[in-house]
Amino acid sequence: MASSACVPSASTPGDAAGLRERARGALLGLAVGDALGAPAENMKPSEIRARWGRITGYVAEHPAGTDDTEYAIFSGLLLARHGSALTVAHVEAAWHQWIADLDEGPFRGAGFSERGTLENLRRGLAAPISAQHRHAWSDGLAMRAAPFGVFAAGRPAEAARLIAIDGSVSHDGEGIYGGQAVAAGVAAAMAGARVDAVVTAALSVIPDDCWTSRSLRRAVAVAHRGERAVRSAVVIGGYPWTDLAPEAVGLAFGAYAAARGDFRCAVLSAVNMGRDADTTAAVAGALAGATCGASSIPEPWAQAIGPARGSCLPSMRGHHVLDVAELLLPAGESS
Template identity: 80%
Template sequence: MSPTASRAGADPEPAGAVPPPAPGGTGSRDRARGAMLGLAVGDALGAPAENLKPSQIRERWGRIEGFVTDDPAGTDDTEYAIFSGLLLAAHGSALTVAHVESAWHEWIADRDEGPFRGAGFSERGTLENLRRGLAAPISAQHRHAWSDGLAMRAAPFGVYAAGRPAEAARLVSIDGTVSHDGEGIHGGRAVAAGVAAAMTGHDPDAVVLAALSVVPDDSWTARSLHRAVAAARRARRDPAATQLATERAVRSATVIGGYPWTDLAPEAVGLAFGAFAAARGEFAEAVAMAVNMGRDADTTAAVAGALAGALRGEGAIPADWAKAIGPVRGSCLPSMTGRHVLDIADLLTPPPDGRERAAA
């Protein structure tokens, strides 16, 4: 498959249509690069802390304020975001479930290469179902359809549908139909819509409202997001609240105590938006808070990084963090080896002269 970038206008475009200028003017590419690079940075920063408790993080590293390994790298979060970004660049607003299912077969399920290391439970369940011959939406009928596997790869949809949260949510739902259901879909919709709002806005509160606008009010995802953001805002208003106290407040409002799985979409999305709200969209603060709260730290930091990167742009990401992100290694998805998140950002936004850009 050789994706070609296309960009949606107010209505779905036919495949191959020349994209209109991006919403947000000259800053749109900077924000797109901020979103995608922010996702990868958050993923790599959070990877060592994945599945750890905050107390375990403090015992091992104190507070994580940067990379704690000599060779930082992204996980399946970054590789799947690239996968979805390429798929979206190929089909734009004409994306269908059939396109997504075909890409899963072509790039993942029908390949023999690689041990599929580091994949989440939802991805493994989907892969097994597809290899058994099941088709979407039945392919998403596994025990982890509520996981954060869609939320972790949702940012490209917000980048593509910049300024149009509802369209971002619609498109990510199509992607998620192959692998997720229920709260798993809601989590992806919230993230995609939040990134879409951040791409053209400046107010962190508007980003939160956009996320809430595309999920049912009575959903677990909406309730978790409300609780996390409310806790973050209360802590910000308290002049005596320390960084640690803020993290504890957000985590306590969101995490299901004693539950063995850490990849719950409502929990991960709540923690990510809580960190984003507590930091008022400032990149380094949001990502560090997401990492230090533990649980599915690579995903929560990847989502917080995508939101803050879209809101503040590529320049908001500390240079040493950005420099550490190279082409992905294909440790989970060998078919993505050698691709860089910044190339995906450029595919999903038109170049300054308005012409289409073909995928490498």
């Protein structure tokens, strides 16, 4: 796919205007990617082609973010409240206050990792035991990691530290590593890092020999060969679940690297590769949005994103990702 690569400006964490543009780009990019990818979730590329040809924009009549956007808002609000002083106790309390202790109605609460976490919390279990369920390796932490990169702009290690605290309630092992890679990548992009440096930052905060690291490296190494090569490098053929963190994070970084950070190309590449398309496109959108800023997001796509509908988390209804972006900026840099 041809791409007019975005060349990030040499902004620093002290550049207020640049930080605000990137923060808005990261979280709006996440929501746009989520909404674009939602209809293609759990589909194969061949199924996508048979139904829509190549997806080049919204295919839903009323596009909206899914659990990916609403959980990112949840984590963003939590982080804005506590900042670097965030503790596991804060995260547990927020899960109870905003999710677990509410009457959420049928089919609410998001994916397998979130459902398992909620069941454990409602049984009175606490972290890290609350994360001991069958999907602790899912991409549910990666999907909500971007706010940590926005908050810790230019500090990938701090972003990784904070997302691990958030994730300890719901994830373990590869699930944590996936979230850390995304948070660190966004943190690097927020400071104006180029694509290769963003990838390096993501890899720097997770073990070299973990599955997520191997998947991410394989995807980026073949990204120049296109979507089929990226998909072949990381997808676990025949495995029924599409929410594996190593797979989703690999696909997202592969799409981002193939597009050289270009927002439109990165997100559409992630969408058209299928699998957990809302999450992979949300992560690719957060990375590319932080790299190139909110102005890189096509206006019709951006305009479709309104306040969260609360379809997954009723307590997040009415919150907008752009408001969360403002909250995560350092004091005095949100105006």
